[in-house]
Amino acid sequence: MIKSTFLVLMTLVLMLLTLGVQAERVENFVLLDQTGNAHELYYHQSATAIVLMSQNNLCPSTTNNVTAFNKLQEEFEQRNVRFFLINSTLKDDRSSVVAFVNEHAIQAPVLMDKSQIIGEALQLNLAGEMLVLNPNNWALTYRGDANPAAIRSLLNDQTTPSPIVAATNTAQVPAACKVDFPHKNTGHEISYAKTIAPLLRDKCVVCHTEGGLGPWAMSDYNMVLGFSPMIREVLRTKRMPPWHADPHIGAWKNDISLSTKQLQDLVHWINAGSPRGTGPDPLQQTKIANIEWPLGTPDLVLNIPAYTVPASGVVNYQFPTIANPLDTGVWIRAATIVPGDREVVHHILAGTIDTDTTQLRRDSGVFDNYLIGYAPGNESHTFPTDTGVYIPPGGEFAFQLHYTPVGRETVDRSKIGLYFHTEKPKYFYRQDVVIDPTIKIPANISRHEQVAYYQFNKPALLHDLIPHAHYRGVASRFELLKQDGTREVILNVPNYDFNWQRSYAFVSPKSIEAGTKLVHTTWYDNSTANLSNPDPQREVPWGLQSWDEMLYGAFSYTFVDETTQAPIYDKILARVTQYVGFLDKDMNGKLSWRELPKQLKKRLVQGFKAVDTNGDGGLDIQEMYEISKRQQQHNQDGEKQENVDAR
Ligand code: HEC
Structure with a gap:
């Protein structure tokens, strides 16, 4: 009797175990690889199989396993099998893994699992252990040595893959090859x-x-x-x-x-x-203390035009403006935004637009003076010590608002509070944008890159960076490219999310030498695998609307040698710098004949040699600036002439 109860129990336990094995489903995860790119497991749901191998620099036998892994990748990649290594050890870091990857000619990304939470959940035991997952149901179908049969079984039989879970004998392996999870059960x-x-x-x-x-x-x-x-x-x-x-x-x-x-x-x-x-x-x-103005009573409060947010649906970004009510210029030192209805206000960007700003520039959604980017937890922005933004009389305050409906209609009345300097600050808080309004993103492409730069002509201190793209933007990067050719990544956003417009403010401002290029890259996913893609069949141009795209990287800075007593900022030069930064595709600092846009080619058919004053075969920022100033002069003379004619 006792014996048979025991048997029944054992059978039950065994059944549960087997069920457990068959039903072992791997939950989604995102990890960054050794180069800082993000990888999401469930992104690959249209793959035929996913192969993951545990990697560890120090384990001597990893080399053999990695060689076998590389071979498998060569054999099966064409059949839509995706390959990843995963490093969950605490001993390796990005640079040692980069060296390992180069040494072993590894093509697959190495997912860095520093917190170990993914490796623990995958129950990794050893370096060199291979896991095969079925993207149809995310079941783990194999665990063991690198083995082509484990992959083939999925390719040949998509519907009922048989679990081939090999027992791993950890007794024999050297300690360096075991993956240790010291915190797993704490x-x-x-x-x-x-x-x-x-x-x-x-x-x-x-x-x-x-x-x-x-x-x-x-x-x-x-x-x-x-x-x-x-x-x-x-x-x-x-x-x-x-x-x-x-x-x-x-x-x-x-x-x-x-x-x-x-x-x-x-x-x-x-x-x-x-x-x-x-x-x-x-x-x-916990009660969130709701202090309306944490920086004290503002010098000026502006009510952003009220907006009725519907109960449901998608609300397009709103771009209201308010005419500047001040009749004298002011120096702003800080700003606070108070959202009207916190549940629906996702983010607000605020700035000003000068009177003389062209329509084209307005339509591109660019502020002349950026003030603050609000998101919950980022209510206030105080500019760096002794810097300020000058707002001349006239012009207007401009806003970008993103609302998310929450199931009830509501009227949002958000406001902005501004704080003035009592005396002129010593430095200007400047803002410019790396931009490329000529982008074209091909249809059905999973990773399309667009790059542009902004070259500083004077030493500067960089304060904030704001990457911006729309639904197809998936990753973004800012780098400094010095004149000596050295490059430094200063912000990497590997999983850009349109829903979260963020500024990234340096703890200590970044020093920039004269001649350094601020290079901004954005990667776009215009494939069906990007679940927020509005239309993968379309070649996507630049546009303000979220179904179009942007390469847009805003940054704020102070010039080291500029004081408010002696301004050196030149608006025309800034525009030309921006312009050269997206036309100069080979990034050699000058526009070759081939890089010039059609219109300019037409104008310079005869005169290219004359404007290329240093005769190096390309137009640099300075030479383009001279052309621009002459054009400006020409336009002004023309306007004067028109005015005379009109009288
Ligand atoms: C800046 C605001 C903000 C902060 C900070 C924040 N959340 Fe959220 N959270 C949201 C919003 C908005 C959503 C819904 C939209 C989304 O998923 O992006 C959300 C969604 C979630 C969800 C999913 C709910 C669902 O229905 O899908 C979970 C779980 C969650 N947050 C947990 C956390 C945890 C844990 C933290 C802190 C470690 C955190 N959040 C910090 C704003 C925030």
């Missing part, structure tokens, strides 16, 4: 009251509160418990908190990301079943 020791709730309060509650932008409020333990699986998912896929800069590059004032330790704590705590533990619940006591 979740039950993590205190909700002391660690988890304070973390959520600091990093999430600003949006996830009653009446906040987040879709649910972290109002107490039970809410967090209920949302735990979803929290783990948004952490694995780097969706939350909404901060998209590569943590390896730069230090940012307004960084709202989690540290590796915080990420591990949160995931391990959830893995352990989100235990409540003891102590009062800090989230129950």
Whole structure:
């Protein structure tokens, strides 16, 4: 009797185990590779199979496995199988992995899993261990040595792949080849009251509160418990908190990301079943203090025109303007935005447009003076010490608003508060844009690159960067290219998200030598695999609307040698610099005949040699500037003549 009960029990246990093995589904994740590119597992749902191999620089036998892996990739890549290595060890870093990749001629990206949360979930044991996943249902169909049969079984039988889970014998392998997960099972020791709730309060509650932008409020333990699986998912896929800069590059004032330790704590705590533990619940006591003007009473408050946000649907970006009500010029030192309805106001960008700004420039959505980018947690912007933005009388204040409907119609009345310097500051806070209005993104392309630059003619300090693209923009980068040819990445946004327009403010301003180019690159995914793509069949031009695209990188800076007593900024020169920066495709600092746009070619058919004053066969910024000034003079004379004629 006892024996048979035991047998039944054992059978049940075995059945459960087998079921467990068959049903082992790999959850989605996003990881950055050794070069800082992002990879999302579920992006590859149209692949025939996904092959993942655990990699580790120090394990001697990895070499053999990697050689086998490379061979498999050569053999199966043509058949729409995708290959990735994953490095979950704590000992390797990007540069050692880059060296390893070069040494072993690896083509596949190496996914860097520094927090180990993905490697733990995949239950990696050894370097060189290969996993095969079926993208139809994300089931793990194989774990073991590099083995072509494991891939073939998926290619030949898409519907019912048989699990070939090989047992891995870890007893024989050298220690260097084992993947160690020291924190894996520590979740039950993590205190909700002391660690988890304070973390959520600091990093999430600003949006996830009653009446906040987040879709649910972290109002107490039970809410967090209920949302735990979803929290783990948004952490694995780097969706939350909404901060998209590569943590390896730069230090940012307004960084709202989690540290590796915080990420591990949160995931391990959830893995352990989100235990409540003891102590009062800090989230129950959290009330977001709602101080309307945290910087004090503003010198000027402007009401942004009210907007009725519908209950549902997609609301196009709004671009209201307000005529400047001031009759004297002012120096702005800071600004605060107070959203009218926090639940629907996703972000607001604010700036001013000068009276003499052309329609073309207005239509491109460019501010002459940028003031502030609001997102929850980024309510105020104080310019660097002793810098200011001068707003001349006339002109207008301009805004870009993004609303997200929440199921009820509401009227948003947001406002901006401005703070003036009492005395003229010493420096100008300047803003310009790397732009390319000539972009064309081919149809059905999964990674299309567009590059432009802005060359500084004087030494400067860089304060903020704002990458901007639309629904097809997937990654963005800013680099400094010095005159000696050295390059430095200063901001990498590997998983750009149109829904989150962010500025990235340097903790300490970045020094720029005269002659340095600020190079801005954006990658666009115009394929069907990009789920937010409005139309993969279309060749996409530049345009303000979100179904068109932009290469647009805004930046703010001060010139080291410019004081407000002695301005050196030249608006025409700035425009010419922008212009050369997108026409100069080979980035050699001058426009060859081939790089000139048609119109200019027509005008210079006879005169190219004359305007190429240094005779080097190309038109540099200075030479283009001379042409531009002459043109400007010509236009003004023309206008005067017209005025005379009109009388
Ligand atoms: C700047 C505001 C903001 C911050 C900070 C923020 N969230 Fe969110 N969160 C949102 C918004 C808006 C959404 C819904 C839209 C989206 O998913 O992008 C969301 C969605 C979510 C979802 C998914 C809900 C769903 O229905 O899909 C989870 C889970 C979540 N957030 C958890 C977190 C956690 C955990 C943190 C902190 C580590 C955090 N959020 C920080 C604004 C924020």
